[in-house]
Amino acid sequence: MPQELININYLKTLAGMVVAVNLLTQFFKGFIKKIFSDAAVRMAAWVFAIFIQFTVLYVDGQLGGSMKETAAVLVTGFLNSIVIALMATGAYEHITDPRARKEKPPAVIGRGKYFR
Numbered sequence: 001m002p003q004e005l006i007n008i009n010y011l012k013t014l015a016g017m018v019v020a021v022n023l024l025t026q027f028f029k030g031f032i033k034k035i036f037s038d039a040a041v042r043m044a045a046w047v048f049a050i051f052i053q054f055t056v057l058y059v060d061g062q063l064g065g066s067m068k069e070t071a072a073v074l075v076t077g078f079l080n081s082i083v084i085a086l087m088a089t090g091a092y093e094h095i096t097d098p099r100a101r102k103e104k105p106p107a108v109i110g111r112g113k114y115f116r
Helices: 014-035 039-059 067-096
Strands: none
């Protein structure tokens, strides 16, 4: 039985990153909503994703090397962090309320002040 729930090898995987970002986002969600708006929670998820992504890249030794290699790793890490943040926020909404439907306001149809 593993002694650690989350380790660096788990964080190197897509599932590990999504789980870690999801956990951090949900832990700090209340604090973020008290200070900022609801939209800031998704931005915080991206900040967590980019922090974890670059930490894993640093620990794995991928940030050393030539300037060209480091730039390529930074760009792909940045793009990966966006995808991970989107997956983490979408995964949470899907797991907590899978049957949720976003309701659109009813359309105004018929005659009225603006329709003749």
